[in-house]
Amino acid sequence: MRYALLICGDESRMEARSPEEASAGLNEYLAFGEEMGKRGVLQGGERLRPTTDATTVRVRDGEVLTSDGPFAETKEQIGGFYLVDCKDLDEAIEVAAKIPGARDGSIEVRPIWEM
Amino acid sequence: MTGDWDVAEECAQDAFALALERWQRDGVPRSPGAWLTTTARNRAIDRIRRAATGVSKLQEVAVLSADHPSDSDDSGVGDDRLRLIFTCCHPALALEVQVALTLRTLVGLTTPEISRAFLVPEATMAQRLVRAKRKMRNAGIPYRVPPAHLLPERTGAVLAVLYLLFNEGYAASAGADLVRQGLTDEAIRLARTLVELMPDEPEALALLALMLLHDARRAGRVDDAGDLVPLEEQDRALWDRNAIDEGVGLLDAALRRGQPGPYQVQAAIAACHATAPDADATDWAQIAALYRELVRMTPTPVVALNRAVAVAMADGPEAGLALVDELEASGALRDYYLLAATRADLLRRLARPAEAAAAYRQALDRAGTDAERRYLARRLAETERA
Numbered sequence: 001m002r003y004a005l006l007i008c009g010d011e012s013r014m015e016a017r018s019p020e021e022a023s024a025g026l027n028e029y030l031a032f033g034e035e036m037g038k039r040g041v042l043q044g045g046e047r048l049r050p051t052t053d054a055t056t057v058r059v060r061d062g063e064v065l066t067s068d069g070p071f072a073e074t075k076e077q078i079g080g081f082y083l084v085d086c087k088d089l090d091e092a093i094e095v096a097a098k099i100p101g102a103r104d105g106s107i108e109v110r111p112i113w114e115m
Numbered sequence: 116m117t118g119d120w121d122v123a124e125e126c127a128q129d130a131f132a133l134a135l136e137r138w139q140r141d142g143v144p145r146s147p148g149a150w151l152t153t154t155a156r157n158r159a160i161d162r163i164r165r166a167a168t169g170v171s172k173l174q175e176v177a178v179l180s181a182d183h184p185s186d187s188d189d190s191g192v193g194d195d196r197l198r199l200i201f202t203c204c205h206p207a208l209a210l211e212v213q214v215a216l217t218l219r220t221l222v223g224l225t226t227p228e229i230s231r232a233f234l235v236p237e238a239t240m241a242q243r244l245v246r247a248k249r250k251m252r253n254a255g256i257p258y259r260v261p262p263a264h265l266l267p268e269r270t271g272a273v274l275a276v277l278y279l280l281f282n283e284g285y286a287a288s289a290g291a292d293l294v295r296q297g298l299t300d301e302a303i304r305l306a307r308t309l310v311e312l313m314p315d316e317p318e319a320l321a322l323l324a325l326m327l328l329h330d331a332r333r334a335g336r337v338d339d340a341g342d343l344v345p346l347e348e349q350d351r352a353l354w355d356r357n358a359i360d361e362g363v364g365l366l367d368a369a370l371r372r373g374q375p376g377p378y379q380v381q382a383a384i385a386a387c388h389a390t391a392p393d394a395d396a397t398d399w400a401q402i403a404a405l406y407r408e409l410v411r412m413t414p415t416p417v418v419a420l421n422r423a424v425a426v427a428m429a430d431g432p433e434a435g436l437a438l439v440d441e442l443e444a445s446g447a448l449r450d451y452y453l454l455a456a457t458r459a460d461l462l463r464r465l466a467r468p469a470e471a472a473a474a475y476r477q478a479l480d481r482a483g484t485d486a487e488r489r490y491l492a493r494r495l496a497e498t499e500r501a
Binding site: 001003006086088089090091092109111 | 257
């Protein structure tokens with residue numbers, strides 16, 4: 001079964017990190033990617049640039065409305081995601097718990113709606 | 116891929132229905148849990164063969180309820196039924212939903228019984244169960260015995276399942292019988308097994324203590340006609356001293372761990388009642404204080420109602436009635452017969468018979484069992500005579 005693991009956290013805290021902290025964080029993600037790659041559950045995943053670089057697009061009455069940033073102000077933002085193929089929710093939870101971001105933010109485990 | 120939840124539920128219910136028939140005829144087998152699991156599995160196999168959904172499906176269900184635990188089962192839980200209860204209490208579901216689902220799937224309580232236990236309308240409970248099953252299917256929640264290190268996060272739900280199972284047996288919410296002894300016995304047996312499994316978990320010790328302290332009063336609780344005898348009128352010589360001693364001992368062991376919890380407080384309340392030599396010697400001030408603590412830990416309307424009763428005993432019916440009125444104003448327990456029954460009782464003690472009679476009639480409308488109705492009818496008649 002496929003799941004999207006959405007990594008949610010406080011962007012401002014990510015940005016406030018020192019270069020050493022940022023690099024240590026990156027290494028943790030590389031280790032996670034390597035472990036899960038070997039295990040064969042990882043199908044993809046990306047880190048996202050912060051919401052300050054985001055653009056929100058809507059179409060209303062046929063008109064394209066573009067605005068800066070995300071629509072709503074929330075405390076946690078999606079900073080990245082993985083796409084995994086797991087046996088069931090228990091395995092997906094176990095994998096999600098190993099994502100470094102789970103320790104200061106949270107991981108939303110969303111089953112893929114298979115078409 | 117986890118549609119086997121539905122099959123598991125139907126088969127478990129079949130097995131329970133069959134058990135009720137057969138155990139009444141032949142007596143209870145030596146290992147009821149194993150009997151149920153085997154029966155449920157056989158039913159599952161029948162059903163799946165009939166439905167011809169394929170060999171892989173058959174294996175799936177057979178593995179999860181086989182008498183021989185599969186290789187993946189390293190839970191350390193020896194009892195089949197308890198293992199399945201842990202299996203059902205999956206933390207990806209809300210705690211209340213885990214408990215409701217387990218009571219429905221494994222214990223075989225009906226949706227109306229469960230909705231009464233949770234004090235929600237039947238339609239609400241039915242909808243919650245449907246939603247839970249949909250999530251289990253869509254999110255791939257496995258029906259699998261959890262390994263030992265995952266048991267603690269499920270313990271809270273398992274305790275709640277056993278507690279409600281006991282309650283349903285101790286004060287049956289519907290039907291002709293006030294007490295369904297089979298359910299309370301099974302709840303006590305499972306709680307005992309849980310204590311063996313988790314001897315360091317104070318809340319498990321306290322839950323077993325709570326059950327024993329209540330069950331000890333069984334012989335005094337219902338008279339020969341099957342009617343409820345109120346606590347203050349019970350013949351305390353009929354109470355089971357051994358069960359009380361065991362309950363108090365377990366409670367002491369739980370309290371010594373220094374991790375207070377709601378089951379410990381409830382067991383302490385039950386111990387106050389069980390160890391009072393007679394009704395007048397009951398330490399109501401202590402009980403009222405314990406209820407205040409319980410309201411703090413679990414601020415539910417039912418706990419608040421019980422506290423009102425204790426306060427009425429400790430500080431007089433006027434003080435209790437003020438708390439009952441507060442609850443009634445909040446609208447939380449509108450359809451709960453014990454709210455009206457408590458109100459009626461306090462009004463009777465305050466010598467306000469007309470209001471008391473009206474409240475008894477309200478309670479009569481809402482009571483679920485015949486014995487409860489007979490008790491209330493008797494009180495109503497007394498009030499009208501007075």
